[in-house]
Amino acid sequence: MDFVSFLIQILNSLQYGLLLFLVASGLTLVFGIMGIINLAHGSFYMVGAYLALALTSLTGNLMLAIALGIPLAFVFGALLEWLLFSHLYKRDHLEQVLLTYGLILIFEELRSLAVGDDVHGVAIPAIFSASIPLSENLSYPVYRIVISVVCLALAAGLYFLIQKTRLGMMIRAGSHDRDMVKALGIDINLLYRTVFALGVALAALAGMLAAPISSVYPGMGSSVLIISFVIVVIGGVGSVWGALVAALLIGFADTFGKVLVPDLAGLMVYLVMAGVLLWRPEGIFKKG
Amino acid sequence: MKQTRMWQRTALAVAAAALLPGAAYAAEKVKVGLMLPYTGTYASLGNAITNGFKQYVAEQGGTLGGREVEYFVVDDESDPSKATENASKLVKRDDVDVLVGTVHSGVALAMAKVARDTKTLLIIPNAGADELTGPLCAPNVFRSSFSAWQPAYAMGKIVAESGHKNVVTVSWKYSFGEQSVAGFKEAFEKAGGKVAKELYLPFLNVEFQPYLTEIASLKPDAVFVFFAGGGAAKFVKDYDAAGLKKSIPLYGSGFLTDGTLDAMGGAGEGLMTTLHYADGLTNAKDAGFRGKYEATYKIEPDVYAVQGYDAAQMLRAGLDAVKGAKLDKAVMIKAIEAAKIDSPRGAFTLSKAHNPVQDIYLRKVEGRDNKLVGVAEKALADPARGCRML
Numbered sequence: 270m271d272f273v274s275f276l277i278q279i280l281n282s283l284q285y286g287l288l289l290f291l292v293a294s295g296l297t298l299v300f301g302i303m304g305i306i307n308l309a310h311g312s313f314y315m316v317g318a319y320l321a322l323a324l325t326s327l328t329g330n331l332m333l334a335i336a337l338g339i340p341l342a343f344v345f346g347a348l349l350e351w352l353l354f355s356h357l358y359k360r361d362h363l364e365q366v367l368l369t370y371g372l373i374l375i376f377e378e379l380r381s382l383a384v385g386d387d388v389h390g391v392a393i394p395a396i397f398s399a400s401i402p403l404s405e406n407l408s409y410p411v412y413r414i415v416i417s418v419v420c421l422a423l424a425a426g427l428y429f430l431i432q433k434t435r436l437g438m439m440i441r442a443g444s445h446d447r448d449m450v451k452a453l454g455i456d457i458n459l460l461y462r463t464v465f466a467l468g469v470a471l472a473a474l475a476g477m478l479a480a481p482i483s484s485v486y487p488g489m490g491s492s493v494l495i496i497s498f499v500i501v502v503i504g505g506v507g508s509v510w511g512a513l514v515a516a517l518l519i520g521f522a523d524t525f526g527k528v529l530v531p532d533l534a535g536l537m538v539y540l541v542m543a544g545v546l547l548w549r550p551e552g553i554f555k556k557g
Numbered sequence: 558m559k560q561t562r563m564w565q566r567t568a569l570a571v572a573a574a575a576l577l578p579g580a581a582y583a584a585e586k587v588k589v590g591l592m593l594p595y596t597g598t599y600a601s602l603g604n605a606i607t608n609g610f611k612q613y614v615a616e617q618g619g620t621l622g623g624r625e626v627e628y629f630v631v632d633d634e635s636d637p638s639k640a641t642e643n644a645s646k647l648v649k650r651d652d653v654d655v656l657v658g659t660v661h662s663g664v665a666l667a668m669a670k671v672a673r674d675t676k677t678l679l680i681i682p683n684a685g686a687d688e689l690t691g692p693l694c695a696p697n698v699f700r701s702s703f704s705a706w707q708p709a710y711a712m713g714k715i716v717a718e719s720g721h722k723n724v725v726t727v728s729w730k731y732s733f734g735e736q737s738v739a740g741f742k743e744a745f746e747k748a749g750g751k752v753a754k755e756l757y758l759p760f761l762n763v764e765f766q767p768y769l770t771e772i773a774s775l776k777p778d779a780v781f782v783f784f785a786g787g788g789a790a791k792f793v794k795d796y797d798a799a800g801l802k803k804s805i806p807l808y809g810s811g812f813l814t815d816g817t818l819d820a821m822g823g824a825g826e827g828l829m830t831t832l833h834y835a836d837g838l839t840n841a842k843d844a845g846f847r848g849k850y851e852a853t854y855k856i857e858p859d860v861y862a863v864q865g866y867d868a869a870q871m872l873r874a875g876l877d878a879v880k881g882a883k884l885d886k887a888v889m890i891k892a893i894e895a896a897k898i899d900s901p902r903g904a905f906t907l908s909k910a911h912n913p914v915q916d917i918y919l920r921k922v923e924g925r926d927n928k929l930v931g932v933a934e935k936a937l938a939d940p941a942r943g944c945r946m947l
Binding site for chain 1: 596761767769787790816
């Protein structure tokens with residue numbers, strides 16, 4: 270590998286890592302902070318991608334579609350929480366797994382009925398459709414860089430929201446002791462509904478942003494589900510900062526795994542996970 | 558009283574049937590077990606195959622070889638773990654005369670095992686695993702589609718003839734991908750080329766960026782890939798967005814651009830692929846087939862519909878040989894082996910291993926079509942390595 274390719278591979282790792290963070294960020298909130306094992310997270314990602322498809326063909330512009338899609342996904346998340354998830358906080362994890370697994374099947378079937386099983390594409394917005402030449406024959410799509418910037422901004426925003434705002438303080442308190450937070454006069458139900466809806470909106474946003482580069486196809490949610498859990502677990506359950514570091518770590522492991530040990534490429538991510546968990550069973554950034 | 562009368566009638570019917578065996582068999586139906594994916598990623602393929610099969614039966618007035626066709630339909634969900642049970646149910650409970658299926662090679666391998674164990678006739682209308690008509694070939698197992706080797710082998714020759722000497726291949730690491738790359742490599746290296754590097758991704762992984770960077774630094778003359786569905790659309794888009802399409806030509810098996818052109822949104826324009834079917838074939842059979850298919854189902858037919866249609870033709874060839882008599886499997890197998898199938902893709906015969914000996918077309922993406930460029934390989938037969946029927 271020459272030096273230029275090495276640098277480009279680092280760029281690839283960063284870009285992939287940031288995209289993974291975007292997908293996993295919603296799960297960090299819902300799983301890490303609320304403690305719900307949400308297997309349907311991938312389905313929300315898929316819903317986002319199909320929303321981007323539908324709204325782009327309606328409005329003719331992906332950015333407008335995303336602007337419309339985020340509030341839709343937020344409301345959808347709040348409805349789901351009210352209808353289903355709000356009944357689960359005091360229940361066993363097994364019941365959460367059953368419910369969210371059931372949701373995967375329902376969303377896949379609904380998608381099949383509504384849109385069919387073909388592969389669809391979403392066009393990259395015209396202003397981001399250019400590419401920047403990196404070497405004599407390789408160039409980098411501007412849109413991928415835009416996604417990276419959005420991911421960084423979201424990471425900073427989430428960190429600020431959870432660590433520095435009053436809402437974030439309530440969320441953190443709620444994750445430790447629901448009853449005490451309630452006793453202090455905070456509407457814990459509304460709080461949880463907001464956090465869950467935010468998680469769904471983040472997953473959908475990830476799907477919408479990724480739609481132009483990943484295509485929109487059946488089963489796309491399941492491909493991101495496992496990697497999202499890996500990131501949340503490596504990063505330390507409940508830590509946004511940890512999820513970002515873990516996502517970048519996985520980005521590097523996957524990219525350089527493919528280049529350096531192609532035969533083990535599929536295994537690399539899980540070797541890293543095993544290594545991190547042996548070293549720190551609670552994840553990199555788990556606080557006491 | 559009523560009961561007695563019914564018994565009498567039944568006895569009479571049995572006696573009549575015994576006296577007139579020919580007449581009784583003529584009225585018999587042929588039971589066809591359609592085991593295909595009707596949900597999941599491959600649902601559209603399963604539906605196209607079913608449509609094609611039923612279209613041929615409808616064209617024959619609802620009968621094949623003088624027998625009415627009775628369908629037993631099972632959704633195989635493309636799930637290999639349920640395949641043996643599903644196939645066994647069709648054979649043992651429903652007592653089907655012939656199994657037709659399926660798309661997913663893993664499921665088809667399990668079906669072939671059931672077919673061999675129970676000596677049931679099996680016609681595979683898609684699954685391309687080389688083994689099915691290779692090491693695992695059997696007298697009662699036929700294929701109306703292709704082997705993974707066929708389109709890839711044809712492409713190897715084309716790429717070499719285009720003057721490319723040094724090629725990198727990319728594929729998912731699973732049997733169909735590896736068989737495609739092997740077929741390509743065989744023909745390409747025989748014609749004097751060299752596969753510089755074989756790159757593989759874990760199955761269904763679509764993070765191609767590291768490999769695109771590697772291809773850019775290896776600077777091969779051309780790239781050959783096997784991908785299908787969503788992965789195919791994403792690879793072609795990424796390849797184009799990375800600016801590689803201009804400098805390093807991309808080639809692939811036809812699955813790269815079949816059913817994925819809409820999703821590519823123009824990134825696939827001009828790509829050359831090889832397959833046993835193409836848009837713009839000039840034979841009359843294809844024109845008739847396409848016209849009727851569009852009129853009946855309100856969508857354009859694809860290669861999968863053709864394979865379903867031809868599965869029905871193959872079954873008919875077998876049934877014609879036992880017209881008005883018992884379904885003698887040995888006679889049917891002989892008849893199918895000898896048949897010339899007048900397919901919309903162009904007429905084909907079957908190899909000794911029961912895979913189509915067919916023309917592989919070179920196609921070029923133009924808009925939403927895979928337009929015919931020419932014949933890449935005339936009457937190409939799969940080598941069927943490891944098959945004991947050769």
